[in-house]
Amino acid sequence: MNHKEKIEDVKAQFVEKITDNMNAFGVSTSVGRVLGTIYMQREPMTLDELSSEIGMSKTRMSQVVREMIDMNIAERVFKKGVRKDLFQVEEDYYETFISLFTSTWQKAVHRSRNFEQRLMKKLDDLQQESDTSEEDEQAINELLIEVKKWMDYYDWIRRVTEFFESGEIFKHVPKNQGGEST
Amino acid sequence: MNHKEKIEDVKAQFVEKITDNMNAFGVSTSVGRVLGTIYMQREPMTLDELSSEIGMSKTRMSQVVREMIDMNIAERVFKKGVRKDLFQVEEDYYETFISLFTSTWQKAVHRSRNFEQRLMKKLDDLQQESDTSEEDEQAINELLIEVKKWMDYYDWIRRVTEFFESGEIFKHVPKNQGGEST
């Protein structure tokens, strides 16, 4: 291997590491690879470029970037004179982490709202009914308490996402604690 | 539906909600369902009980609980006179969240260590070689900076997991902010 090849090899390994990082979020490998590829390129890329660079169909690239936009870790950018769509990714590791974390959980929080209301209503109705046995009564109460606990938990999650999104986290867990190492 | 059935129905929906919550962590649906089932039972359960309750093979239950133990969200418990293994889950939603969060990321941190060292060495070697062009030289430097940034980022992740694991997070995002709601 000559120098150029070795350098390319290191870059490729970096992309794979970024992919692994994304996997920890439960995101598919291809999403990670696209993010890593654009990140390493340091320039927005088109679907065709991604397709040839990664060796995957353009169709798939289209699907992947849309997933990414949905997760808040990529965006379409405009460049004068370029007709193809250009896609850029966040350059800051921390921001990417936070975007993924918050978008995942905020979606879950949203889904939880419907659930909570629906269940709460069911339990209230159930409690109104007259001919409930002592035993059932108690089961209902336990479930009501459980729903309440669940709601508190999800509200906590919501506040945790805000804690990250607002940058508050960095006041307590600062970015570079160790300073420059060798 | 009579009362008992309605109550069972609410419980089942709760289990499904817990499953959805687990999905947000990128864990499989079955893991979520097992956790939800044991949680709702409020008692440790055996593989056979899980199997019949969830309607899945005992083999699969065995696989799932081992995954869960690996992720730190379940444990084997001993009960005098009971030969079958009993599995219990954490009863505190917050603790479960933290266990999943930290175990996922601490594994990633661990994998990253090898990567960092390997890449750092490669780049150092490459830099030693004599006949590098100006251009290559610069590419290598950029990559060295990148590895450094990566290491800082992963150290941050490690510290974030500690921030959660130690309970420090609750000082800044307390458990029940709203107090009792209706």
Add this chain to the structure above:
DNA sequence: AACTTTATACAATAAAAATTGTATAGATTT
């Protein structure tokens, strides 16, 4: 020591997710 009971290894199957190729609609250019 023979007999049960239990958990899991392993291979086979089923189900789900990722990926591709073709077709098409919506732009842009000529």
Add this chain to the structure above:
DNA sequence: AAATCTATACAATTTTTATTGTATAAAGTT
């Protein structure tokens, strides 16, 4: 408005993951 280029919808395929059934080893019981 015809021709060209682009992204994506959709169906088909491949690959991966989840799930099961059978076989077996390890532990417990008689």
